[in-house]
Amino acid sequence: MILMHLDRLMVERHISLNDLADKVGITPANLSRIKNNKINALRFSTLEALCRELDCQPGDLIEYKLE
Numbered sequence: 001m002i003l004m005h006l007d008r009l010m011v012e013r014h015i016s017l018n019d020l021a022d023k024v025g026i027t028p029a030n031l032s033r034i035k036n037n038k039i040n041a042l043r044f045s046t047l048e049a050l051c052r053e054l055d056c057q058p059g060d061l062i063e064y065k066l067e
Helices: 006-013 017-024 028-035 044-054
Strands: 002-004 062-064
16 A cells, blocks of 8 residues: 655645645645545656655655555
8 A cells, every 4th residue: 555645744844735736736636636645646747846845755755555
């Protein structure tokens, strides 16, 4: 199982969903889907933009967990 920790990082960085979506260049609805683990795929360009804006590494956002 792949888990996204976007919600935790957003709280730690004090950034709202709408502000981050604007900075990353995606819709708030799509960012919400990422935040709530409702996605099947994530573009590297989106991952790169999230890491840039949140000043983090991909491993800070994504975790692989055995089911």
